[in-house]
Each structure stands twice: as structure tokens, then as C-alpha cells.
Amino acid sequence: MKAHERLLHYVTFPTGSDPKAGVIPSNPEEWEFARELVREMETLGVQDIRLDDHCYVYGRIPANIPDYKGPVMGLIAHMDVSYEAPSRDIQAQIIHYEGGDLVQNKDTGASVSPEDYPFLNNYVGCDIITSDGSTLLGADNKAGIAEILTMAETLQKDDSIKHGDIMIGFTPDEEIGESGTFFDVEGFGADFAYTVDGDAFGECQWITFNAFEVMVHVHGFNIHPGSAKDKMINAARIAAEFDGLIPDSETPEHTEGFQGFYHLCEIHGDVEQTDMEYIIRDHDFQIAKERCETMQKTAEFLNHKYGEGTVVVEIEESYHNMEEILKDHPVLTEIPLAIIREMGEEPDTAPVRGGTDGAFLSFKGLPCPNLGVGAHNFHGKKEFAVIRDMDRTVELLIRLVQRIAEQDKNI
Template structure:
């Protein structure tokens, strides 16, 4: 078993789910426990300036072995796993020499990972896969990225003949709840550019992502005894249904792909007097993103004109922006990743992220940070799996990026 696989199987023993309802940083104490372990491991493989701050960010440095100054490159991964699925007591299953058929994850609960549902499995016939047992997620998002980065750093320490400049690594908390870059100290990190090892299948390279906003809609009603409610009651839930029906039916996640944006109703909680709706808004284009936010506000204004001012209250908060405009200013960062992938026999698959990463926010904080594959599939759920050779290729790509930067 390769070192990267051993590390990954050890890391997924830690339950590091983040918690969006927590106001602490990190949002769960288990992330700090995992961070402490990673800091010890980084020291043990020969990394320098290893630190763990009060917010749970682990940073370390591999010094340059060059006799001239070259750019400093960083590699970043996040420690938390999604709160959408249990991440405790993960019982990973290793499927060697996959035969292309159904994989029984859990016979008792009849949970099957099937190429009928996930046709990309057919690409991995003859390969070794790591899957869940059907009751938890696997944690490849992003413990695979952490394992790949540390294994690559260890390889560079053990092979000083490979030229490289200064390399920085950072492991962040709470990426899954949108807070991964909240307390990231870009100046302390000290890289000229970086890569998040947080992508999906082998070959993915992403430097475009959604512009994103969160929307809170509060609809205020008036509750009157139904026996005497004529012309007095204002049922906030019925007004909420009007609001929902004002949105275009085909601009939802289930009806969009590629570069198409959407409005996504995430939750409803209501009574006659008060109903709260939560939406997220996503679009790749800056102008289209602005128009989507304006549409939401116009919908609220229309209902306020109908039912009275203050009936609908809307709060919109931008969450992150499309990193493409920042990456375009540092195109060499993409060129280096492409060169490294091709050198290691990996076919690059450039595609937009229909979501966001720490790299999107970091790019707007002065650190251009595109996203590279970690190798996994079906993140955040019971059908998550990862081919072991994809993790090994990710290690090779990290090493090659370091070497390319060192030779420039």
C-alpha cells in the first residue's frame, strides 16, 4: 500500500465535520485535534516553521534548495468534512482490481454503488477503489488533498536532487461551511501563488467558479382568529408561496449545468405571522449575478406594494466571486499546472466549478489559487469513492509543479 493511501486511511479516522450553527473557529473541536496531529506529522517529515494558530490553521514551509530566488508556491487543503452526512466511524472498503460490476457497500441495508447510476465507474476497471460502507461519507473531500500534499512534501524532502524553491502548505478549517478563508493569513503564508488540492476526478483543473450570494427573506404576516379574519389576516406562508412562484421555474440547480446560473431555495420555516426563506444565488457572469440579486429585490418590492411596506424584508450577502478575473492576471499559474499534469501523463480537464473553493476567496485576497484534482467522486454522500491511483497521480503532479517552478 502506497504512503498516500496509508495516510488517507489514517486521516479518515478523525471525525472532522464542520458545523454551520457554531460560531467558534474552527466550528468543531475535532478539527483542532486533527490539526494538532497534522502539525506533528509535518515536523516529523522535515518541514520547517510548522505552526497551528488559534483558529485552527496549520502552516508549514519546505525551504528552497536553489541557489537563486524563484517564486514561492503554496499547496492548500481543508481539514473539515461536510456536515451533510455522518463522518464518524468511517469504515472504508478497499476494492482491488475492480471488475466493472456493482459494488455492495452494505448488504444489510441494500446499498449498492453501481455503474448504472455512476457510469464513470467503468473508467476504473482493473483499478483499486476505496469506498464507504454505505453509512457515512468517505472524507476524500478533502483528506485526500491533505494526504497528497504531505506525501509530496515528504518525497521532496527525501529527494533533494529535485530542484524546488520555497514551498508553503496550509490546512484550513471550515471550508465546507464557507469559512475556510475567513482567517487565512495571506501575508504569513508568504506564497506568490498557490493551488487548492480540492478538486474531483483525475485531471480536473478549475479556475472559474460561481459568483455566490446568500439570501434571507423574512415575510411578516398578521394572525387573526380565522373566524374573524376577513380583510384582516395576512398569512405570511401564502405570501411566501407567491414570492416563490415569481421565480423562473427553469433556473434551478436541477435544471441547469455548465455555465448556467440559478436561484436555489434552500429552506422554508413558517407560520401565519412569520415565514423565513433561505436562497442561494449563483452565476458565473458578473452582470448576470448582479441582475439575479436585483430580481430578488424587485420581487420583494412587488409584494410590498401589494401587501404593505415591510411585509417582505430581504437581506442579501455576497459570499464569494468568480476567481477567473484574478487568475487571468496570473495566467502562468495555470500554465504550470497544465505542464505538470501532461508531464505526469494526466489529461487535463478544464471545467468551471459549479460552486466555490477556498481558492476563489484567496484569489481576491491577493493569492491566485486555482483548484487541482484530489481524485474523488460523489463527495458529501454515502456513494463517495476514490481510486488509489488518482491520489498517487496527484502526488506526482504536486512534485512536478514544485520542480517546474524551481527550474523557471
């Protein structure tokens, strides 16, 4: 079976994760998909298959090199899809793309325009999978799962492809930041892994943001506006003042590449109480820390003005830049980069402007670069996957497992 045929089947499982659920898996329907993957892995010669209490699926493709002593690699993808767009009743379709707007639905006018998404021009002449424009597609990350299992099928059929032990891990709830929470690094048994969860084919990423979450609570004092003079403390206005003191040039809408930011994600409140939720991101840990300090100082300044305790800032670290770990294992990225070049593509090593499953796992002892799956526009209705590039990703994985098997155990 081809990888895209698997994808077309997988997207029929509505596995949108739920940030408010408070349990893992956050969507009980992830179980259905996990069981389906277990059934499929059983037919592909995957061994030691395990579906655990939190809906993590593990398996092992045994080495076909006698007495194999080389490195054990892992491949990881996530089963949930984003909650940021509808993910039920996905009507996937294959469109032969000849340039211009990629029309998802003639009746609704849903389409992907190369003016907004110039990378579409790379795929003229390709077959592209999209939804009908009313839902996301779910190539993030079901394309990754499809590619890993298509690789497994190829290895099962062709014993001349020599490889070491390959561990497979499919996680729930990556989109709500929980995929690593119950990941059994020790039981997984790999020396390192690749998350197959990037966008375009050719992406190989090992630099992520450092991430902090900042809650800002503004406590006001409400009194009838007619008799409020010198008494009222308007929390909503102070919150607006707080945000006004955050450098406008350091926000997501004004940054790119290696530039980090402050991002006001949510604000709700009234005169009495207003709460704001920010995230702070930067590839440089020190700069991210300095942004946290700026927020503390801003609170101090406003407390000086309006009274102690008016503005309270709570900061929590979310994840670290995995480059800190991966810089000690350069071979893990050099090998896929070389293969991508051999396959005629210039690798895209741009830093991730976000985190990955691997950012968390790398710090749990499983160094974990990220590879592209051949898809774009994740988390939205314009998401699409390119069949040719899904096939090329399978080819990359097949070459990768062979190359890894030739390395020293202490890679």
C-alpha cells in the same frame, strides 16, 4: 508511505465541521487532527511549523536550489469534512473494482452504481477506497492533505528533485465557508497557491461562481380564520407566491455548465411570519447581480399587492468568481494543464459550480487555482477515492514544484 495509506489513517479523525457552532474551529476535534498533522510534518522535514489559535496549520518545505530566488508556491487543503453526511466512525475499505455496482456493504445493500455515476466506468481494474455506506469517506479533503504530505515525503527522500520554497497550509472549516476567515496570507508567504481540493485527477479549475445569500422575510397578519375576511395576511402563502415568481428554469435542478441559478435552501414559518433563505449563483457577476435585482423587484411587486413592508429582502455577497484574478496569471493554470497532458490525461477545466477556498484567497492577494485529488461524490455516503489517481496527483505535485521553480519570480 503511500498517499492512500495516509488517507486511511486521517479518516479516523472525526472532523465534521458545524455550521451552527459560531466559532472557528467549529468542531473541537479538528484540533486533534491538526496536532497529528503537525507531528507528521515534523518527521517530514517541514520547517517553521505553526498551529495558530484558530486551528490553521502552516509549514514550509525549504528550497533545495542554492540561493533560490524564484516564485514561492503554496499548497492548501482543508482538515474538516462536510456536515451533510455522518462523519463519525468511518469504516474505510479498499475494494478492487471490476465493473458493475461498487458494493460498499452487502448487508445494507449500500453501493455506487455506474448508472447514476457514469465516471465509475473510468476506474474498472482500479483499487477504490469507500466507506461502508453509512458515512461519508472524507477524501474531501483528507485525500488532498495525504497527497501534499506524500509529496513532502518524496522531496525529503530524493534531493535530486529540485524545487523552490513550498508553503503548506491546512485549514479548518472550509465546508462551512470559513477556511479563509483567519487564513494568514501574509504570514503564509507564498506568491500564489493551489488548493488540492477538486474531484477527479486531471481537474484544474480557475472559474468559480459569484455568490450571494438572500434572506426573504415575509411579515403576515394572523387572525382567527373564522373572522379573517379582508384582514388576514398569510405570510406562508405569500412566501409560496414569492417563490412561484422565481423562474423555474433557473434553479439548480434545471441548470448545468455555465448556467447560474436561484436556489431556495430553506423555508420555515406560519401565517404570522415566514422566512426563506436563497442562494444566488452565476459565473457572470452581472447576471448574478441581475438575479438579486429580480428578487428585490419581486418583493416590491408583492408589497404593492399586500402592503409596504410585507416582504423584506436582505442580500449579502458571499464570494466572487476567482477568474477575475487568475486571468492575470495564466501561467499558474497553463503549467498544471501541460503536466496533466504529459501524464496522459485530458485536463478537465470545467467551471466549478460552487466556490473553493481559493476563490476567497485569490481576492485576499493569493491567486489560487484548484486541482483534483482523484476522488468523487463528495459530501455523501457514496464518496470514493481512487488509489491510482491519488498516486497520480502526488506525481503531478512533484512535477509542478519542479516546473514552478524554473519560472520567473513574477509569474
